[in-house]
Each structure stands twice: as C-alpha cells, then as structure tokens.
Amino acid sequence: MQRAAVTGTGLPSDLVTFWNFFGGGDGARMTEMVADYQATYPDIPLRSTTLTWGNPFYTKLALGTLSRQPPLVASCHVDRLVTPVDTGLLRPFDLDELAEWGITEDKFFPRAWEASHRHGELWAIPLDFHPLAVYYNKPIAEQAGLLTAEGTLAEPVGTQAFEDMLAAAKDVMGTPSTGFLNDAAGHYRVFYSLHSQAGGEMVSEDGRTAILTKEVFLEVVSWMRSLTHEKELLVRTIDPGGAIANFVNNRFAFFFSGGWERPTFVDAGVDFGIHSWPKVYDKHVAWDGTHSFVIPTYDEDPARIASALHFISGMLERSATWVEGGHMTTWLPVQDDPRTQEIQPHYENLPVDGTLYDPQAWYAGSGGNLQTVIGQPLAACTQGHISVEDAYDQALAGLRELAATEPPK
Amino acid sequence: MTILRSAAVQRRPAARRTARANTVRGLLLLAPFLVLYLTFVGVPAAYGVWLSFTDSGLMGGGLGDWVGWGNYAEVLSNPQFWGSVRNTLWFLLLTTPPAVILALILAVLTNRMRRGRWFPRVAFFAPYVMPVSVLALVWTWVYSPALGLLTNISEALFGSSPAWLSDPQWAMPSIAIASIWGSLGFTFVLYTAGLQEIPTELYDAATVDGASGWQQTWFVTLPLLRRTTLLVTMLELIGALKVFDQIYLLTGGGPNFATRSVVGFIFDYGFTSYRVGFASAASLILFVFVLVLSAAWFATSRRLSKEDGS
Numbered sequence: 001m002q003r004a005a006v007t008g009t010g011l012p013s014d015l016v017t018f019w020n021f022f023g024g025g026d027g028a029r030m031t032e033m034v035a036d037y038q039a040t041y042p043d044i045p046l047r048s049t050t051l052t053w054g055n056p057f058y059t060k061l062a063l064g065t066l067s068r069q070p071p072l073v074a075s076c077h078v079d080r081l082v083t084p085v086d087t088g089l090l091r092p093f094d095l096d097e098l099a100e101w102g103i104t105e106d107k108f109f110p111r112a113w114e115a116s117h118r119h120g121e122l123w124a125i126p127l128d129f130h131p132l133a134v135y136y137n138k139p140i141a142e143q144a145g146l147l148t149a150e151g152t153l154a155e156p157v158g159t160q161a162f163e164d165m166l167a168a169a170k171d172v173m174g175t176p177s178t179g180f181l182n183d184a185a186g187h188y189r190v191f192y193s194l195h196s197q198a199g200g201e202m203v204s205e206d207g208r209t210a211i212l213t214k215e216v217f218l219e220v221v222s223w224m225r226s227l228t229h230e231k232e233l234l235v236r237t238i239d240p241g242g243a244i245a246n247f248v249n250n251r252f253a254f255f256f257s258g259g260w261e262r263p264t265f266v267d268a269g270v271d272f273g274i275h276s277w278p279k280v281y282d283k284h285v286a287w288d289g290t291h292s293f294v295i296p297t298y299d300e301d302p303a304r305i306a307s308a309l310h311f312i313s314g315m316l317e318r319s320a321t322w323v324e325g326g327h328m329t330t331w332l333p334v335q336d337d338p339r340t341q342e343i344q345p346h347y348e349n350l351p352v353d354g355t356l357y358d359p360q361a362w363y364a365g366s367g368g369n370l371q372t373v374i375g376q377p378l379a380a381c382t383q384g385h386i387s388v389e390d391a392y393d394q395a396l397a398g399l400r401e402l403a404a405t406e407p408p409k
Numbered sequence: 410m411t412i413l414r415s416a417a418v419q420r421r422p423a424a425r426r427t428a429r430a431n432t433v434r435g436l437l438l439l440a441p442f443l444v445l446y447l448t449f450v451g452v453p454a455a456y457g458v459w460l461s462f463t464d465s466g467l468m469g470g471g472l473g474d475w476v477g478w479g480n481y482a483e484v485l486s487n488p489q490f491w492g493s494v495r496n497t498l499w500f501l502l503l504t505t506p507p508a509v510i511l512a513l514i515l516a517v518l519t520n521r522m523r524r525g526r527w528f529p530r531v532a533f534f535a536p537y538v539m540p541v542s543v544l545a546l547v548w549t550w551v552y553s554p555a556l557g558l559l560t561n562i563s564e565a566l567f568g569s570s571p572a573w574l575s576d577p578q579w580a581m582p583s584i585a586i587a588s589i590w591g592s593l594g595f596t597f598v599l600y601t602a603g604l605q606e607i608p609t610e611l612y613d614a615a616t617v618d619g620a621s622g623w624q625q626t627w628f629v630t631l632p633l634l635r636r637t638t639l640l641v642t643m644l645e646l647i648g649a650l651k652v653f654d655q656i657y658l659l660t661g662g663g664p665n666f667a668t669r670s671v672v673g674f675i676f677d678y679g680f681t682s683y684r685v686g687f688a689s690a691a692s693l694i695l696f697v698f699v700l701v702l703s704a705a706w707f708a709t710s711r712r713l714s715k716e717d718g719s
Contacts, residue, residue, distance in 0.1 A: 055680050055681050059680050059683075066468075066469075083468055083683070087468035183661070184661075235555065238554050239553060239554060239575065241550075242555050242556050245556055363682070368681065369682060372681075379663070379665065380664055383572065383664070385578075405682065405684070408682065408684065409473065
C-alpha cells in the first residue's frame with residue numbers, strides 16, 4: 001500500500017493464493033479478515049484455501065513447493081519453521097523490503113519477532129501468540145473466593161496455592177473442577193510450562209541430544225499425578241471436546257488451553273476470564289505458540305513478492321478481528337489500540353518471565369513428534385496407567401530416538 | 410498325407426494371425442485400464458519398493474542415498490514397530506471373529522422373519538453407508554468421558570465407567586466395537602445374499618427327514634454358506650490388518666500408543682517424521698505380512714472345505 005504510494009506503481013495484479021490451516025473458531029475470523037481485505041481491494045485476485053491443521057498441512061506445503069506449485073503466502077507455526085527453513089522450502093524476508101511496506105521490528109511483540117528467526121534470518125511474519133492459559137468460570141470463581149477486587153483471577157503462586165484454588169472450586173461444585181486434556185498436546189503444554197518453570201530442560205540447543213532433567217521431571221509429573229489421584233482435585237481423564245462442553249455447561253470451573261477457545265465460550269454465553277498459566281514453580285514462564293505468514297520458495301519475481309507483502313500487511317492491519325479469536329496480536333499498532341483492549345474477556349496478564357516456544361528441533365512444534373513422545377506417556381501417567389518412573393523412561397526413550405534421527409531432507 | 414500336411418501348414422499361420430489379432434484387440438481393450446492401473450498403482454508401488462532401499466525424505470525432491478537393507482533392519486529392530494504389530498493383531502482378534510459370527514447370526518435370523526424383513530436389513534446396513542469420519546464423530550461422543558452416552562449408561566448401571574478411549578486397556582476394544590458396528594452391514598448383506606442362494610428344496614427335504622430348525626441351520630445352512638464365510642473372513646482379515654482411519658480419527662493411535670496400528674506407524678514415520686524411505690520399508694513388511702497371513706488362511710480353509718466336500 002505504502003509502496004504503491006511511494007513508487008506510484010499500480011497495485012500488484014498477480015493471483016494471491018493463501019494456504020492456511022485455520023479450521024476452528026479462529027478459522028471464521030481468518031475468513032472475515034480475508035473477506036475484508038478482498039472487499040477493500042476488489043481488483044486483487046485472491047484465493048484462500050483452508051487445509052487440515054497439523055502434519056497434513058506441512059506435508060502439502062512441502063510437496064506443493066517441491067512441485068513448483070506453492071501458494072504465494074502460507075500460514076505456519078513458528079515452532080515448525082526448522083524443517084522448511086533447513087530444507088530450503090521458504091524464502092527469507094528482507095528487512096529493507098519489509099520496511100517499504102511499513103513492516104518493521106519495532107511494531108512487533110519482541111518475543112514473537114525473535115522466534116520467527118532462524119540462522120540469523122527472518123523467515124516468518126508473526127501474526128499472534130497464544131500462551132497456555134487457565135480459563136475460569138467467573139461466577140464459580142467468585143463463589144469460591146478466587147477473584148481479586150478487580151474481578152480477575154487471583155494468581156495462585158506455588159503448588160499449594162494452585163491446589164487451594166482447585167480445592168475451593170471443588171468445594172463449591174462438589175466435583176473436580178477440571179482436568180488435564182487427555183490428548184498428547186494438552187498434557188505436553190502443561191508439562192513443558194511446569195518443567196521449564198522448575199528449571200528442567202528437554203533437549204540440547206541444537207536438538208540433537210535428549211536431556212529431560214530427571215529430578216525435575218519426577219517432581220513435576222508426581223505433582224500432576226497427585227492432582228488426579230491422591231488429592232482428587234482434577235478428573236482423571238477428559239478429552240478436549242468433553243472439557244469444552246463441560247466448561248460451556250458450567251460443569252467445569254476451569255479449562256487449561258491456549259486462548260483460541262475464546263470464540264466457543266463467547267458464543268456459548270459463558271461468563272469467563274482468561275488468566276495466563278500461573279507461576280507454580282520458580283520461574284513464571286508458560287508454553288507459547290505463534291501463527292505466522294511465510295512465503296514458500298518460488299521464482300523471485302518482484303511483483304509476486306509485492307503482492308505477498310501487500311497481503312501480509314493487510315492481514316496485520318486487520319488483526320483486531322484475530323484478537324476476537326482469542327489470540328494476542330503481535331502487531332503492536334493494533335494491540336495498543338484502545339478498541340482492541342475493549343475486546344473482553346481476553347488474556348488478563350502474561351507470564352512475567354516470558355513465554356516459551358518449543359525447542360528448535362525438526363521434531364518439535366505444533367502437532368509434531370515431541371508433543372507425542374512426551375504427551376502420550378504423561379497422559380497415561382496422570383490417568384494412573386503407568387508410574388511416574390515408567391513415564392520418564394518412556395518419554396526419554398522416545399526423545400532419544402527423535403534426537404538421534406537425522407533431520408528430514 | 411502330403412496334401413493334408415501342407416494344408417495344415419498353410420492353415421497354421423492363418424490361425425496364428427487370428428490369435429495375434431485377438432491378442433492385440435484384447436490388449437487394446439484393456440489399454441485404458443492398464444494405463445491407469447500402471448500409472449496409479451504399478452509405478453507408485455515399484456517406486457515405493459525402490460524408495461524403501463533409500464533414506465529419502467519428504468522435504469527434499471528426488472531420491473535419497475541408497476542404504477540397502479538398512480531401513481528393513483531398522484524397522485524390524487524398532488520396538489515401536491512390534492508394538493504396532495501387536496496392536497494390529499489385537500484389533501484383528503477383536504473384530505474379525507465377532508463381526509463374522511454376528512453378521513451370520515443376524516442374517517440367519519432376519520432371513521427367518523416372515524414379515525418386515527426390510528427393516529432389520531436397512532437398520533443393519535445403514536451404518537455401513539456412513540463415512541468413517543461420521544462414524545468417528547458419533548463414537549467420540551458415545552465414548553466421551555463425563556458426557557458420553559455409554560459413559561452415562563455405565564455410570565448409571567455400575568456406578569463408574571471405564572475411560573473408553575483414554576484407558577490403554579479399553580481403547581482398542583472400544584475402537585473394535587465402533588468398527589464392528591460400522592462394517593457389520595456389508596458382511597450381513599453378503600450373508601443374506603448367500604442365504605438366498607440356498608435352494609428351498611433342501612430345507613423341504615430336511616423337514617421331511619425330520620430335521621429340527623436348529624439341525625437345518627447346522628447341517629444345511631452353515632455348510633452351504635462356507636464359500637461366503639471364506640470370502641467375508643478374508644475381507645475382514647485384510648481390512649483389520651490395514652486398519653487406520655477409524656483409529657486415526659478416534660484416538661490418533663493413543664492413549665500412549667496403545668492403539669497405533671502398523672499403518673498408523675507407517676503414517677507417523679512417513680508423514681510426521683518425513684522418513685519416506687523408512688516408511689516404505691515398513692509398508693513392504695506389512696505387505697508381506699498380509700500376503701503370508703491371507704495365503705495361510707486361504708490354504709487352510711480351502712483344504713478344510715475340500716475335506717468336507719468329499
């Protein structure tokens with residue numbers, strides 16, 4: 001847009017193809033943003049395609065790029081950048097080129113901007129971040145005396161405070177107030193947050209050596225297991241769909257996930273708040289993820305790149321809509337806008353010591369292997385099917401196999 | 410003699426020509442199928458065999474380096490692979506015998522109804538018409554902890570309910586029940602067709618001989634359904650060995666890999682770890698498994714039916 005103004009050239013006319021994986025509640029928001037962009041620029045031929053989330057998406061993106069039929073722009077989790085970057089599937093962004101479109105580092109949430117880099121280059125334009133959070137049902141929390149004077153959740157600091165919070169809600173309801181989501185990702189996010197809070201490490205920096213700090217693992221997982229067993233503060237098992245339904249029906253006081261379930265609960269008319277995952281151990285950090293835009297490798301045609309950057313900046317400008325989907329936008333001009341702040345309920349706070357992205361390894365990231373090899377034994381453990389020690393051995397064995405495997409090529 | 414021989418000699422090339430023309434015509438008629446088959450089955454399968462001897466990945470173009478039998482050795486020494494083999498055989502045991510027996514019982518009973526046969530026929534066949542994705546959605550809710558239909562029924566009856574899909578002990582039986590429910594209709598239809606082929610005279614003769622209804626089923630119906638049984642068992646067997654879709658949708662291979670089938674293993678390594686060469690080797694090992702098991706089953710049942718026939 002700025003470029004058009006500066007150079008006096010016409011708007012790019014190439015077909016803008018956009019592949020994304022937003023099929024859930026946020027999918028509707030993305031469709032809205034794309035439709036609004038299209039309405040603003042009716043002359044730009046635009047085709048947006050939503051594909052299945054997770055591995056099928058990345059496989060398709062890789063095959064599309066290899067067969068020289070990539071989309072112009074694609075969505076990507078920044079924790080999944082390692083493989084496409086290292087295999088040459090993506091085009092790095094040039095900072096000067098971005099500056100022409102008004103896309104500069106100072107306008108981004110720093111942590112997300114940093115996470116979009118690899119080998120010193122910028123590979124993705126971050127759109128949002130969505131750290132692990134505790135959704136809480138306001139009426140129940142109020143009855144249990146868990147709210148501050150401002151009506152937000154009183155931060156439970158430490159394991160005891162967290163247990164007290166769950167116990168207070170249980171007293172009000174008579175039944176456990178929530179549970180860890182029994183899929184691998186649900187367990188993984190909570191574990192990764194707690195393990196890192198307590199100073200544990202999973203893999204070496206290059207991702208080629210498994211560490212998984214044993215004492216920390218045993219401490220954290222024993223505690224998680226005590227919540228579902230001895231202390232009976234959490235239900236032993238609940239699938240994500242069931243947990244959502246229970247939260248919607250006021251049968252659960254809490255729900256542990258990233259912000260993206262916000263639209264579901266807003267639409268259902270639940271009175272709730274979103275509090276970042278609290279400081280249970282020493283450091284206040286929490287699992288985080290970022291959706292971003294990438295440009296797959298293809299002919300280096302300036303008109304194409306201009307179309308792509310025009311589209312990406314158009315999406316960033318419209319990211320207030322995205323905030324309604326429960327994400328925090330990384331684009332500070334929108335994030336700091338008072339109108340964005342009015343979108344409530346939304347994240348009340350952020351982890352004080354920062355957010356955590358997955359390690360930079362080919363097997364890490366959303367829907368990747370790391371979540372599976374750690375999350376599966378953990379879920380089996382909190383449900384009482386295997387011991388904490390066995391869960392450790394299994395997770396470490398899985399992690400070792402991944403770390404020892406050559407990165408994909 | 411000479412004349413005859415020369416005539417024969419003269420006729421032979423003509424016959425050969427006709428035969429050749431027939432072959433060409435036949436091939437031409439087959440060509441559309443052959444071209445498609447080779448393009449979409451033959452060539453990819455051969456490519457898969459080739460891939461299995463390389464360390465090809467999914468992220469780069471072309472083939473990787475030749476690694477000989479390396480992938481095969483790695484698959485066969487991978488405990489995860491053997492875990493998935495165990496899971497697949499467990500699924501086979503849980504689905505094949507019950508599905509065949511249940512379909513047979515239902516078909517025989519329905520066949521004996523005097524009125525309204527269409528209703529059970531439609532009812533049993535209906536689930537088969539549904540796509541697997543719908544089946545998975547329905548059963549996810551039936552098994553859902555805290556809210557699910559079966560969970561609530563079980564809680565009302567026994568005071569507690571197993572965590573159907575998230576308990577490693579229960580997950581496979583739960584998937585098996587959903588699978589049987591979904592595939593029963595097809596087996597049922599095959600049995601119904603088989604039943605209708607049995608001449609009524611045989612039952613009349615059996616009645617005259619004083620055979621009871623039970624004896625008629627045992628000595629007339631079952632032996633005459635042997636070929637159908639052989640067919641449906643083979644189909645169920647092969648279906649069970651290559652099970653993937655309902656498991657992927659219901660549990661994704663969890664909890665704790667308790668339901669990851671061999672195809673699930675291949676999918677995970679091929680599409681999550683992008684190790685196409687390795688996954689191709691695992692596919693070919695599965696192929697040999699299926700071949701050996703089916704051949705063994707086929708040989709055994711054929712021998713059995715021959716012995717019975719004599």
